[in-house]
């Protein structure tokens with residue numbers, strides 16, 4: 001099979017597509033013929049050794065994708081050869097075949113193409129867990145989403161609107177704001193041309209949002225936190241801007257705020273049944289037509305570095321997908 005191989009940690013252009021032996025499933029495992037794989041910000045961190053989970057070298061990167069089950073190992077009965085699936089792994093998706101524990105796949109929603117299904121498992125699951133379990137977002141509340149056109153941000157906008165919140169999308173360009181509005185945001189703030197805290201205040205008549213969803217961090221974190229309403233919840237999702245912010249603890253004290261950490265990958269290990277229930281609810285939303293991954297650019301496996309450049313240059317909107325099969 002052809003696969004993108006990371007032999008030595010380094011930037012996207014350092015890694016090549018090579019031929020590797022086809023994988024064979026062990027007990028409890030399956031092999032999937034990959035049709036499409038989605039690129040996520042953590043993939044860029046992992047290939048450079050900067051992510052919180054690092055596979056041993058050499059490894060094939062790529063966390064999420066979709067395809068058709070090609071083989072099953074001993075003891076696998078829930079999945080059959082020929083099933084169309086979406087999968088989530090730590091690595092291995094940027095290849096023509098991936099070997100996975102059988103519990104790491106979901107049925108592919110029939111409403112979605114392989115490219116759309118490839119971008120379903122990680123972003124929606126992260127954002128749904130963040131909004132539902134961590135923030136306990138309620139209908140009628142106001143949700144401010146930073147990085148609102150990015151992978152997890154776009155999913156948070158869609159889900160927030162479906163959950164009955166008023167969604168304010170904040171992003172780095174007017175084009176991204178328009179994209180977030182198409183996902184259900186009712187208002188938008190371009191934070192490269194506006195003061196975030198003042199703009200949020202103006203849009204909420206001074207009250208502030210109830211929940212902030214922050215996958216960006218850096219210099220946006222503090223104004224976003226300061227904009228929150230009394231009793232608000234600030235969701236720590238990630239640090240795409242690079243800097244991990246430090247927050248003075250008098251800020252949560254003064255407004256009765258909660259700073260809430262979100263690590264979806266770890267929650268899956270702690271509460272697999274809860275995660276499975278969330279997936280069931282997300283698949284029902286897909287079948288009702290309420291959510292749908294937006295694939296805005298597709299690249300071949302050989303164009304991996306160009307695909308990564310779209311993300312690192314902040315041009316990505318929705319999902320960037322590698323067409324593998």
Ligand SMILES: NC(=O)c1ccc[n+]([C@@H]2O[C@H](COP(=O)([O-])OP(=O)(O)OC[C@H]3O[C@@H](n4cnc5c(N)ncnc54)[C@H](OP(=O)(O)O)[C@@H]3O)[C@@H](O)[C@H]2O)c1
Nearest residue numbers: 041147150151152171172215238239240241262263264314
């Ligand atoms: N906590 C969890 O369980 C979990 C799960 C998945 C992902 N994450 C984290 O969430 C973050 C976003 O992931 P993603 O896959 O959604 O990424 P993404 O699609 O690249 O979106 C990140 C957004 O951050 C903004 N940004 C600001 N400065 C940036 C920079 N220097 N480089 C790139 N983007 C920058 C961009 O929006 P603007 O241009 O509009 O500012 C971009 O749209 C990452 O830190 C990732 O590790 C966390």
